[in-house]
Amino acid sequence: MEKPAQQPLRKIIHIDMDAFYASVEQRDNPEYRGKALVVGGPPTGRGVVATASYEARKFGVRSAMSSRQAVQLCPHAIFVKPRFAAYKEASQKIREIFSRYTDLIEPLSLDEAYLDVTTDKLGIGSAIEIAKQIKQAIKDELQLTASAGVSINKFVAKTASDMKKPDGLTFIGPSSIEAFMETLPVEKFFGVGKVTAQKMKGMGLHTGGDLKKLAEDELTKQFGKAGRFYYQIVRGIDNREVQPDRETKSVAAEDTFAYDLTTLEEMEPELDRIAQIVCNRLQNHQLKGRTITLKIKYSDFKQITRNQSFPAGLNDLDTISATAKRLLAATEVEDKKIRLLGISLSNFNEPQAKVREEKPTDQLSLFEF
Ligand code: DCP
Numbered sequence: 470m471e472k473p474a475q476q477p478l479r480k481i482i483h484i485d486m487d488a489f490y491a492s493v494e495q496r497d498n499p500e501y502r503g504k505a506l507v508v509g510g511p512p513t514g515r516g517v518v519a520t521a522s523y524e525a526r527k528f529g530v531r532s533a534m535s536s537r538q539a540v541q542l543c544p545h546a547i548f549v550k551p552r553f554a555a556y557k558e559a560s561q562k563i564r565e566i567f568s569r570y571t572d573l574i575e576p577l578s579l580d581e582a583y584l585d586v587t588t589d590k591l592g593i594g595s596a597i598e599i600a601k602q603i604k605q606a607i608k609d610e611l612q613l614t615a616s617a618g619v620s621i622n623k624f625v626a627k628t629a630s631d632m633k634k635p636d637g638l639t640f641i642g643p644s645s646i647e648a649f650m651e652t653l654p655v656e657k658f659f660g661v662g663k664v665t666a667q668k669m670k671g672m673g674l675h676t677g678g679d680l681k682k683l684a685e686d687e688l689t690k691q692f693g694k695a696g697r698f699y700y701q702i703v704r705g706i707d708n709r710e711v712q713p714d715r716e717t718k719s720v721a722a723e724d725t726f727a728y729d730l731t732t733l734e735e736m737e738p739e740l741d742r743i744a745q746i747v748c749n750r751l752q753n754h755q756l757k758g759r760t761i762t763l764k765i766k767y768s769d770f771k772q773i774t775r776n777q778s779f780p781a782g783l784n785d786l787d788t789i790s791a792t793a794k795r796l797l798a799a800t801e802v803e804d805k806k807i808r809l810l811g812i813s814l815s816n817f818n819e820p821q822a823k824v825r826e827e828k829p830t831d832q833l834s835l836f837e838f
Pocket residue numbers: 485486487488489490491518519520521532533578580581634635746749750832833
């Protein structure tokens with residue numbers, strides 16, 4: 470048989486649950502429904518917000534902010550501790566729903582996955598119809614809502630799923646991709662965190678259309694390897710495959726600071742915050758790592774990592790935080806300005822939780838390519 474000259478366009482769905490932990494809590498505790506609810510660490514001490522109900526978001530409460538700040542923004546909010554087992558159970562159920570339609574499922578976290586439905590198991594054919602059915606099944610069977618993005622590649626599907634939250638469905642077809650990318654604000658680009666966005670804006674680059682005017686060389690000169698990705702993506706090109714069943718190799722969080730840090734006094738609270746986020750993610754996936762790695766990027770963009778391994782897996786905040794601080798203290802700290810700090814855990818004992826490699830997301834900051 471002759472090979473077709475061109476691959477058929479892929480049909481990709483990105484599904485992301487709405488206010489996931491908070492919605493599970495509101496479902497299971499009717500007294501929280503319709504209320505400003507914050508799931509995360511306690512408002513005293515060094516707690517961090519995992520997520521907030523949409524009612525609390527109206528007051529500016531966001532994931533990864535300190536619980537202390539959340540209580541300032543929304544004093545009447547109810548604070549609850551996360552119940553990871555409940556989220557994991559809901560996550561397994563949504564994956565079971567996905568698997569009715571395709572086996573090409575790539576989970577990004579408990580509440581988010583890419584699905585390739587170019588050929589679906591039920592022969593439905595329409596990716597929009599499949600997305601509708603999945604959203605409905607999640608509603609009927611789990612009493613939760615999800616938002617979906619449908620397109621021909623991962624980047625556009627993921628961006629689309631975020632556009633009409635909560636309970637949204639957004640389709641960006643092949644003929645509208647380029648126009649969509651041109652109007653997309655740079656901060657919505659995958660990998661563009663607050664610091665890169667600031668740099669772009671300083672250069673007069675506000676949207677995909679502005680990025681599109683730059684040559685590939687210029688983009689790589691300014692933004693390193695990520696520049697090539699931006700060059701392609703503004704043209705609607707993203708050939709990354711949906712990769713099912715990739716095991717978690719590391720769980721990380723990092724932050725690029727708006728101003729370079731110079732003293733340990735400034736750095737330690739940042740490390741505490743980053744450690745808390747890594748710790749939440751590990752517990753979220755029920756993973757324990759034996760190796761803790763500290764990543765430092767200096768103001769001249771030079772990067773170093775330092776790590777320490779332990780005999781047994783761990784995921785507790787105190788050890789992660791103390792180890793990261795110890796590793797930091799053993800570097801040329803305070804001699805050089807620091808623009809980024811990151812912590813990751815790897816070397817997991819039990820590969821029981823089959824989740825994707827979790828990269829630091831730009832909710833905390835940007836992730837560098
Ligand atoms: N999460 C966390 N720490 C973060 C970000 C997220 O612990 N910094 C957890 C809590 C979230 C879940 O992961 O409920 C899913 O993350 P999302 O970014 O998808 O956020 P939500 O599902 O809460 O809200 P949205 O409706 O914006 O998707």
